[in-house]
Each structure stands twice: as structure tokens, then as C-alpha cells.
Amino acid sequence: MSIACESTSIMSMSRPPTYIRVVLANRPETFIDPDTFIIETKALGDLQPSDTHVAVRVDYISLDPAMRGWINEKESYVSPVEIGETMRAFGIGTVVKVKEGKSDGLKVGDVVKGQMGWTEYNLLRESELMKLSIQRGLDAVDYLGPLGHPGFTAYFGLLDVGKIKAGETLLVSGAAGAVGSLVCQIGKLKGCRVIAIAGSQEKCDWLEKELGVDKALNYKDEDFYEKCKGIMAASGPRADAGGWDVYFDNVGGDVSDFMLTRMRRGARVALCGIISQYNTTKPTGLTSYMNLISMRAKIEGFLVMDYAARFAEAEREMAQWILEGKLKRKFHIVEGLAKAPESINLLFTGGNTGKLIVKVSRGEERHL
Ligand SMILES: NC(=O)c1ccc[n+]([C@@H]2O[C@H](COP(=O)([O-])OP(=O)(O)OC[C@H]3O[C@@H](n4cnc5c(N)ncnc54)[C@H](OP(=O)(O)O)[C@@H]3O)[C@@H](O)[C@H]2O)c1
Incomplete structure (x- = not known):
């Protein structure tokens, strides 16, 4: 696996009780520009888990060409992201808090995939998350690339x-x-x-x-x-x-x-x-x-x-090819959520080779 990392400055991490999220501010006519998204700082304490929801630290998000369509007003195969809404994104995260006393379902420390959004933390419906068991020889980011x-x-x-x-x-x-x-x-x-x-x-x-x-x-x-x-x-x-x-x-x-x-x-x-x-x-x-x-x-x-019912079949065969050394994967990883709005244009300028991903978390502890 080859990984190209862009070292970037990230917003100050000096205020543990807060996190940032990126929301849609304006719908661009052509390319995504600096006015398209704004960054908001939110209180981490607002993300309290319930019987149905768990708090997740977002580790990686996938940047995809389809995102350009999601921010158009027109409905396509999914509903548009609304102005003021956190930008939608598939990603990988770690469960950081579950409701006290809850003994079934996801546990703190579980690595999960699902709709994370352009945010450092999120409160997500447990039934919409899939727990990952990462095999030796594979990596979490593979689930946003060949196994995603x-x-x-x-x-x-x-x-x-x-x-x-x-x-x-x-x-x-x-x-x-x-x-x-x-x-x-x-x-x-x-x-x-x-x-x-x-x-x-x-x-x-x-x-x-x-x-x-x-x-x-x-x-x-x-x-x-x-x-x-x-x-x-x-x-x-x-x-x-x-x-x-x-x-x-x-x-x-x-x-x-x-x-x-x-x-x-x-x-x-x-x-x-x-x-x-x-x-x-x-x-x-x-x-x-x-x-x-x-x-x-x-x-x-x-x-x-439309192939969702057969994803497991593809995942099995692709994982096998990777483990046998028959399938190479390459990632272009940008560091820091604040870089997501400008980095998405790499897809349209050809700035990426392989899968474009944003590394959101540095794996640090921030307490809810
Ligand atoms: N149908 C589906 O279910 C489905 C699912 C996922 C993705 N997709 C589609 O699959 C395609 C690839 O997605 P991806 O995630 O793998 O992105 P990607 O190929 O990793 O990144 C996009 C690449 O497109 C090329 N490109 C950009 N503008 C171009 C232009 N004007 N003319 C020619 N090439 C251009 C660039 O490479 P160059 O340097 O070569 O220009 C850029 O690196 C996209 O069209 C996406 O919408 C469809």
C-alpha cells in the first residue's frame, strides 16, 4: 500500500470540550469555492448518546466526486445536502461514548464505518453503523478504498x-x-x-x-x-x-x-x-x-x-486479492478536517492519484 500524506496545519486543538464541523453555506454554480462551506465550532458535551445513538470520533472521511452533485439543489439519487447542514460523507470512526448502563450493541473503542459527515465528532444511529473487524494485512482506510x-x-x-x-x-x-x-x-x-x-x-x-x-x-x-x-x-x-x-x-x-x-x-x-x-x-x-x-x-x-446486497461478496474477493499481493491500493491522504473544502477540488483538477481521503482525527482523547 502506498500513502501520500499532505502535512497541513489544523485548527487549534487547545479546547478539548469543542469540535469542528463543516457545513454547506452556499451552492456553487461551477467549482466549489471558499464560500461554499463554513466551519463551525460546537460543544462536544451536546453529543450525548441514547438507547439508539452512540457518540463517534470521526477518524477518516472519503472525498468523492458525487459530493459535487449532493450540494446541488436538484434531487438526484439522494436528497441534496441542505444549506446549514453538515456536509455528508462516508467514513470510518471510533465509538467514544455509549449510553451509561447499556450492555448490548456497540462498545467504546469499536471501529465503525458509515455516514460520518464532515465533522470531528458525531452522534450517530447505531443501526446505521457497521462494526469493522480489520484483518491482519489490511488497514482501516482500505474500507474507504478497495473494500468500500x-x-x-x-x-x-x-x-x-x-x-x-x-x-x-x-x-x-x-x-x-x-x-x-x-x-x-x-x-x-x-x-x-x-x-x-x-x-x-x-x-x-x-x-x-x-x-x-x-x-x-x-x-x-x-x-x-x-x-x-x-x-x-x-x-x-x-x-x-x-x-x-x-x-x-x-x-x-x-x-x-x-x-x-x-x-x-x-x-x-x-x-x-x-x-x-x-x-x-x-x-x-x-x-x-x-x-x-x-x-x-x-x-x-x-x-x-444497487449492489448493496452483494457488497460482502466483493469485499471477500478484493480482500483476498490484496492479501495475495494481486491488488495494489494507493491513498492520497490530506490531514485535518479544515482542509476538506479545498481538497475536494483535487478530484476535479486531477490532483489525486488513488483514493482521496481526509484524516480527521489524530487519535487524541477529547472527553464528552
Ligand atoms: N456509478 C456509481 O455508483 C459510482 C460510484 C463511485 C464513483 N463513481 C464515479 O466514478 C468516477 C471516479 O470516481 P473516483 O472516486 O474514483 O474519483 P477519482 O478517479 O479518484 O478522482 C477523479 C479523477 O477524475 C479525473 N478528472 C477530473 N476532471 C476530469 C476531466 N474534466 N476529464 C477527465 N478526467 C477528469 C482526474 O484524474 P486525471 O488526472 O486523470 O484527469 C481525477 O483524479 C467519478 O465519475 C464518480 O462520479 C460512480
Whole structure:
């Protein structure tokens, strides 16, 4: 596992009875800016556990591209975060207080995962938390990466939606990110030729040299489309013509539009995300979709949440691959909750490689 840590200053820790949380202040039109969130200081003593709720110290939160959609006013697959509400985030925490005399359920010291929010402490419904038993060789942050939503997205998106088969050519956009880097590796494990697309030479080198993809291309290179044409000679009606069989698309936009002209017969697009469009008010559409007809191909969108009943299956297999040294994971960890609002834009500028996480707690004791 490789971890890149950004050392940052964090707010003063000198007042033990308080904690900070980050709330939504304004809905941005395009990129998240300094006015989007504000930091509030709250009294720790307000977080008193009950029969149904436990007090949790938040240790890590996941930063995800979907968060950009959650702060839009429009309802999508989840309700929008309201102005004045703590920003929603999945994370890992430690139970620090349960109701006195309560003998069943979670205990102080249990490590849990669930909707933590952008806050240092939270009072959370016990039934919505999952206790983690971290196996030797694995780490808590793995449950926000390969053993969490990014991992499940890669696993079900590629195997269930993309229906990848050995010997096929897999094309992956956003390939050096949390989901994409796992998709590339699962593709190799399944015996595919993998072509990866990412936004820098450094990322391409990592994909080829560390993750073992067959070819990585930088979509910011001037000759990117020329290189693509060379690697994926124009597709034709023959099933064995150049091109890709499965395109795991994380980015949408111009890159994906071009890729639709390079598919093989019977091709499948597992439409995971369109990050190139998340900060625009009017996403641009695809124009090359007519090729889907002649290629008898399909584009299928999916949401990882629909696979919730099968998460354990993916977790088991991904954990096995990690423990056998077949699946590499990389984390970009930012230190300090106060850094979350500016760090989320790393996802949209390409500043992250691997899974972007905020380390919220320093593991210190603050008494409720
Ligand atoms: N369908 C689902 O259930 C589901 C679940 C989880 C995630 N997702 C989607 O999966 C995708 C990847 O998510 P992630 O968490 O793994 O994020 P990520 O890939 O770790 O980070 C986002 C990456 O996207 C790339 N990017 C940003 N703007 C771009 C642009 N304009 N054009 C091309 N690439 C751009 C950047 O890499 P470069 O340096 O390469 O540009 C950036 O590092 C997102 O679209 C997300 O919404 C979907």
C-alpha cells in the first residue's frame, strides 16, 4: 500500500470540550469555492448518546466526486445536502461514548464505518453503523478504498455491467483514480488487454509500471487522439477489428465521444461517471452514439448502491486479492478536517492519484 500524506496545519486543538464541523453555506454554480462551506465550532458535551445513538470520533472521511452533485439543489439519487447542514460523507470512526448502563450493541473503542459527515465528532444511529473487524494485512482506510464503495463500484461495474471476458480489450477512463485504478487491475486479473486513460505522464507511468496495464495514454497530450487511433485502429463491422470491447467510463465528455468511434462489435460501456461534466451547469452530450447501432453495442449506467446486497461478496474477493499481493491500493491522504473544502477540488483538477481521503482525527482523547 502506498500513502501520500499532505502535512497541513489544523485548527487549534487547545479546547478539548469543542469540535469542528463543516457545513454547506452556499451552492456553487461551477467549482466549489471558499464560500461554499463554513466551519463551525460546537460543544462536544451536546453529543450525548441514547438507547439508539452512540457518540463517534470521526477518524477518516472519503472525498468523492458525487459530493459535487449532493450540494446541488436538484434531487438526484439522494436528497441534496441542505444549506446549514453538515456536509455528508462516508467514513470510518471510533465509538467514544455509549449510553451509561447499556450492555448490548456497540462498545467504546469499536471501529465503525458509515455516514460520518464532515465533522470531528458525531452522534450517530447505531443501526446505521457497521462494526469493522480489520484483518491482519489490511488497514482501516482500505474500507474507504478497495473494500468500500470505490472497490465495489469497480468490481460490479466491470464484472456485472461490463461483463468482461478473458481476452477482451478493456478501456478505462479516469484510470489513475480510486475506482479506475481498481478497474484496471481487475481487468488484468481477468485476463484482459487493458488500455488506461489518465491526465498526466506521471499517472500513466504508474499505471503501466506499477499496475501493469498494457498501455496508458495521457488525454492532455496534444497528440492524444492520434495515439488512440494508432492503438485502437478504427473499428469495423468485424468482431476482431481493433478497438475496445468494454469501456469503463468515469469521465464522459469529448474523450468518451471519441471512444464511441473505436468500439468493437458487441461492445459494452459501463457508464460509471461523467466527472468532466460535474462542474458545468449544462453537460454536453455524446454525438458519436450512432455507432452503437452498427456495432450492436450498449451503454449501461449503474449505481453501486444497487449492489448493496452483494457488497460482502466483493469485499471477500478484493480482500483476498490484496492479501495475495494481486491488488495494489494507493491513498492520497490530506490531514485535518479544515482542509476538506479545498481538497475536494483535487478530484476535479486531477490532483489525486488513488483514493482521496481526509484524516480527521489524530487519535487524541477529547472527553464528552
Ligand atoms: N456509478 C456509481 O455508483 C459510482 C460510484 C463511485 C464513483 N463513481 C464515479 O466514478 C468516477 C471516479 O470516481 P473516483 O472516486 O474514483 O474519483 P477519482 O478517479 O479518484 O478522482 C477523479 C479523477 O477524475 C479525473 N478528472 C477530473 N476532471 C476530469 C476531466 N474534466 N476529464 C477527465 N478526467 C477528469 C482526474 O484524474 P486525471 O488526472 O486523470 O484527469 C481525477 O483524479 C467519478 O465519475 C464518480 O462520479 C460512480
